[in-house]
Amino acid sequence: MLGTTVILAFRAINRHKLRSFLTTLGIIIGVAAVVTMVTLGNGATAAVREQISSLGANVLQLRPGQGFGRGGGGPRPPDFKERDLTAIENQLTGVRAVAPVVQSSGTAIYEGNNWSTTVYGTTSAYSEVQSWKVADGRLFLSEEEEAGKSVCIIGNTVRTNLFQGAEPVGQRMRIKGVSCQVVGVLATRGQGGFGDQDDVVVMPIKFVQRRFTGDRDISQIMVAVDDAYDTSTVQASLEELMRERRKIKDGQEDNFNVFDTKQISDTLTGTTTILTQIVGAVAAISLLVGGIGIMNIMLVSVTERTREIGIRLAIGAVAREVLMQFLVEAIVLSCLGGLIGLFLALIASVAIAPLMQVPFLFDVKVNAIAFLFSAAIGVVFGYFPARRAAALNPIDALRHE
Amino acid sequence: MAPDPIMSSPIISLRGVTKVYGEGPTAFQALKGVDLDIQQGDFVAVMGPSGSGKSTTMNILGCLDVPSGGTYLFKGHHVETLDRDQRALLRRRYLGFVFQGFNLLSRTTALENVELPLLYRGEDKKLRYEMGMAALDKVGLKDWWDHTPAELSGGQQQRVAIARAIVTQPDVLVADEPTGNLDSQRSIEIMELLTDLNKNSGITVLMVTHEPDMAAFARTIVHFRDGLVESIEAGVAA
Ligand SMILES: Nc1ncnc2c1ncn2[C@@H]1O[C@H](COP(=O)(O)OP(=O)(O)OP(=O)(O)O)[C@@H](O)[C@H]1O
Ligand SMILES: [Mg+2]
Numbered sequence: 001m002l003g004t005t006v007i008l009a010f011r012a013i014n015r016h017k018l019r020s021f022l023t024t025l026g027i028i029i030g031v032a033a034v035v036t037m038v039t040l041g042n043g044a045t046a047a048v049r050e051q052i053s054s055l056g057a058n059v060l061q062l063r064p065g066q067g068f069g070r071g072g073g074g075p076r077p078p079d080f081k082e083r084d085l086t087a088i089e090n091q092l093t094g095v096r097a098v099a100p101v102v103q104s105s106g107t108a109i110y111e112g113n114n115w116s117t118t119v120y121g122t123t124s125a126y127s128e129v130q131s132w133k134v135a136d137g138r139l140f141l142s143e144e145e146e147a148g149k150s151v152c153i154i155g156n157t158v159r160t161n162l163f164q165g166a167e168p169v170g171q172r173m174r175i176k177g178v179s180c181q182v183v184g185v186l187a188t189r190g191q192g193g194f195g196d197q198d199d200v201v202v203m204p205i206k207f208v209q210r211r212f213t214g215d216r217d218i219s220q221i222m223v224a225v226d227d228a229y230d231t232s233t234v235q236a237s238l239e240e241l242m243r244e245r246r247k248i249k250d251g252q253e254d255n256f257n258v259f260d261t262k263q264i265s266d267t268l269t270g271t272t273t274i275l276t277q278i279v280g281a282v283a284a285i286s287l288l289v290g291g292i293g294i295m296n297i298m299l300v301s302v303t304e305r306t307r308e309i310g311i312r313l314a315i316g317a318v319a320r321e322v323l324m325q326f327l328v329e330a331i332v333l334s335c336l337g338g339l340i341g342l343f344l345a346l347i348a349s350v351a352i353a354p355l356m357q358v359p360f361l362f363d364v365k366v367n368a369i370a371f372l373f374s375a376a377i378g379v380v381f382g383y384f385p386a387r388r389a390a391a392l393n394p395i396d397a398l399r400h401e
Numbered sequence: 402m403a404p405d406p407i408m409s410s411p412i413i414s415l416r417g418v419t420k421v422y423g424e425g426p427t428a429f430q431a432l433k434g435v436d437l438d439i440q441q442g443d444f445v446a447v448m449g450p451s452g453s454g455k456s457t458t459m460n461i462l463g464c465l466d467v468p469s470g471g472t473y474l475f476k477g478h479h480v481e482t483l484d485r486d487q488r489a490l491l492r493r494r495y496l497g498f499v500f501q502g503f504n505l506l507s508r509t510t511a512l513e514n515v516e517l518p519l520l521y522r523g524e525d526k527k528l529r530y531e532m533g534m535a536a537l538d539k540v541g542l543k544d545w546w547d548h549t550p551a552e553l554s555g556g557q558q559q560r561v562a563i564a565r566a567i568v569t570q571p572d573v574l575v576a577d578e579p580t581g582n583l584d585s586q587r588s589i590e591i592m593e594l595l596t597d598l599n600k601n602s603g604i605t606v607l608m609v610t611h612e613p614d615m616a617a618f619a620r621t622i623v624h625f626r627d628g629l630v631e632s633i634e635a636g637v638a639a
Contacts, residue, residue: 004520015508311504314465315518315565316493318486394465398504 002328005321009329013336016301023297024337026290027377031341031370032348033283038366039349041276043358048268050359058231059129060238061259062088062221077255079217084245088221092237094229099126100218102208106176108154108162108201115161119175119201121208129224137169137184140204144183148206153184155198175201178211231260287370290337291377298330298385309389310397323390330382331375338374342367411438412572412605413462418471420457420628431457433628434471439621441572444599444606446616446636449625455609456577458625462607463496463575464488476572493521497566497604499576503558505550511537511561512546518569536568537561540594556587560594567598574598576608580615592618596638 013020064077080100089098102121107114124139126132134153144151152175159168168182180203189197209216225234235258242256302309309322317325346362353360420432431454439445439462447455460466461473464480465488473480476495480488492498497518505514516533524532537543540560550558559579566574576595580588596618599606608619616622619636 004523007520011509011513307504308506311506312517312521313489314463314492314498314504315521316489316491316496317521318489320486321521395460398500 002324005324005328006332008325009332012325012329013332019297019301020333023294024290024333024340026293027287027334027337027374028290028341028344030283030287030290031338031374032344033286034280035342035345035366035370036348036352037279037283038276039345039361039363040352040356040358041272041279042361042363042366043349043353044356045269045272045276046361047358048272049265058225058227059261060223060225060231060235061261062223062238062242062256063259064219064256066254066257078246079219080221081218082216084242085218085221087241087245088223088238091241092223092234094226094234094237096224096226097125097128098224099123099129099222100205101126101220101222102205102213102218103220104176104208104212106212108158108173108175110162110168110171110173113162113164115158117155117158117199117201119203119208119212121203121205121212123205126202126222129222132189133187134184135187136167137182139184145204145206148204148210150178150180150207150211151183151204152180153186153202154182155186155200155202156188157196157199158201159185175203176212180207231262235260284373287373287377291334291381294330294334294337294377295381295385298326298382299388302326302385302389305389306392306397306400309392310394310400313392313394314398319390322392323386326386326389327379327382330386331378334374334378334382335371338371341374342371345370412441412476413437413439413607414472414474415458415461415468416472416474418458418461418468418473420454420461420466421469431628432461432468435628435630437623437630437633439605439607441605442599442603444596444618444620444636444638445608446619446622447607447609447625448611448613448616448622449631453625454628455625457628459575459577459607459609462573463498464491493518493569495572497569497571497574499559499562499566499574499579501578501581503550503555503562503582505558505561505565507551508549510547510549511542511553511564514550514561515564515568517565522569532568533564536564539567539598540564554587555583556590559583559587559591563591563594563598567602567604570602571604573605573607576606578609578611580610580612585614588612588615 062080064079082100085098085100088095099122104119104121105116106119107116120126123145124142127134127139137153139153140151154162154168162168162173163171168185170182172179172181174180186198186200186202205218223234223238225231239254239258243254246255248254312322350360415435415437418432418435419430422429422431435454435458447458449455457466461468464475467488468481471481475491478491480491483491506517512530512533515536516529519529519532534543534546537546540563542557542560542564545553545557550561553561563579574595579595580591583591592615595606595608598604608615610616617637620639622634622636624631624633
């Protein structure tokens with residue numbers, strides 16, 4: 001009997017192609033919207049997570065001042081010193097690696113090519129903290145670091161713009177007017193949420209301090225937390241240590257801040273997840289409206305096809321068969337709409353994801369739920385019109401004009 | 402051939418059948434106690450003035466409706482005691498219908514229209530096709546099987562409707578003014594078709610008509626007046 005009703009449903013849909021299409025349009029748009037939004041939202045969340053994890057997992061960033069930047073007026077909080085670094089290394093438990101950072105911007109020159117970039121002065125520990133890899137060449141040797149030699153590791157953007165295809169390792173280039181030898185090229189890290197992470201020149205910190213910043217201050221200390229330790233515990237003891245070292249009295253505010261990259265990651269992904277949910281919910285409402293659209297058309301269809309129902313009843317269809325026919329028709333319509341919607345969502349997501357610079361992630365669960373939901377809409381909104389059709393009296397139905 | 406009471410009990414037997422439409426002060430008694438026996442294989446024409454209860458009686462005979470009072474015995478079933486679905490199954494098994502307004506499914510080919518009752522019987526595709534084409538052949542429309550009602554003349558549409566009614570090889574064909582919408586030439590063709598089905602396929606035909614010319618094809622003519630059977634006479638064809 002189900003076979004019969006499915007045949008009849010497909011015939012009825014086939015007989016009114018345009019109307020069937022318009023009926024399902026609501027479902028098509030609804031499903032396409034929900035799935036596209038959620039797919040792109042998931043992609044955005046993944047992208048944010050990816051960018052943050054490129055900062056290094058479980059890394060605490062210690063900076064002077066409160067929050068990002070150094071605040072407006074007032075005396076500038078002091079930078080850190082090398083002994084702060086040693087203190088952190090020696091007194092703090094749960095630390096995997098500690099790297100000092102000083103920053104300076106300037107122009108790099110190689111054979112007449114100019115490229116303005118950022119110079120990071122740090123130690124080899126930086127590669128451990130940030131899990132940076134050297135694609136070509138090598139890291140700094142310890143004697144180069146000790147002596148603050150003029151050697152550098154360049155990011156891929158610098159390589160492309162400065163060397164333009166030439167092999168940079170072993171070459172000498174000029175940075176901020178000083179000659180330096182390229183010993184390595186960093187593995188590509190890509191476009192992050194914090195600018196182009198390949199547009200860097202990394203040099204031994206002692207060299208940068210001596211030649212560029214002119215003092216022995218350290219503007220930032222990166223602390224990698226051992227996986228076996230809880231980041232927030234380490235963060236607390238780091239804050240404790242720094243308050244002590246910077247002689248901050250109880251009740252007085254910190255003149256430094258510690259950022260937990262994981263915390264930033266959680267906050268940002270949390271935000272994108274909530275956004276995804278909100279947009280998804282709005283789209284789900286449009287799906288519901290689509291369902292009401294199906295019910296509306298099915299009701300119209302029952303009225304319009306009263307005589308047809310009369311014929312079927314006269315021929316010997318039992319009430320259940322008429323009910324099933326209209327119900328199956330609604331379900332087939334909504335399922336077809338759901339499938340078309342999923343297909344459109346697939347196309348839209350694949351097309352839009354690159355524009356938004358987020359990865360396309362096909363989520364089987366989201367697709368399955370959206371499809372089942374559209375089928376459920378067919379059942380729920382098809383039932384009422386179907387029951388009305390089945391309850392018709394054959395004689396009245398036949399007489400219907 | 403006059404009905405032979407010894408040979409068989411009637412296929413249809415109405416006793417004191419009444420039908421009241423509506424309730425309370427607006428209630429209208431359309432049938433006031435109809436007694437009627439119809440023998441298997443008969444060709445009955447039902448005549449009478451407008452509003453005399455012909456269609457009401459046909460609807461009850463066709464198990465589309467139930468009497469308000471009295472008994473209706475159809476092939477041994479007390480129809481007045483059956484529910485909707487049980488009556489639907491009786492129609493599916495034993496009855497075929499032809500209406501004044503043809504009542505074919507629009508945008509549906511002649512063959513699909515004719516196959517429809519077989520679909521509800523759960524017959525498979527091959528059998529549906531064979532029986533559908535055989536029925537269309539019987540009404541002379543084999544070559545028109547893929548035409549939709551809009552592409553057929555009134556007479557052709559009515560013949561498709563007859564094919565649909567007989568495709569299940571019913572015992573009884575109920576036709577309420579089958580020629581009401583047709584010109585006299587087309588009407589005579591339909592009557593000849595019904596006569597053929599009655600004679601050669603043994604189908605009992607119950608037909609409402611206003612036209613004596615059409616009633617002339619019947620073996621028995623039943624006259625209705627004011628919700629009662631006024632008289633029963635042998636037809637010209639008897
Ligand atoms: N569903 C209904 N509700 C109320 N009254 C009805 C209904 N159907 C029929 N009647 C009334 O019952 C009476 C008999 O109707 P019926 O249709 O049986 O007449 P008929 O003999 O077929 O007439 P006609 O030759 O015009 O078709 C009429 O007076 C009609 O108005
Ligand atoms: Mg009538």
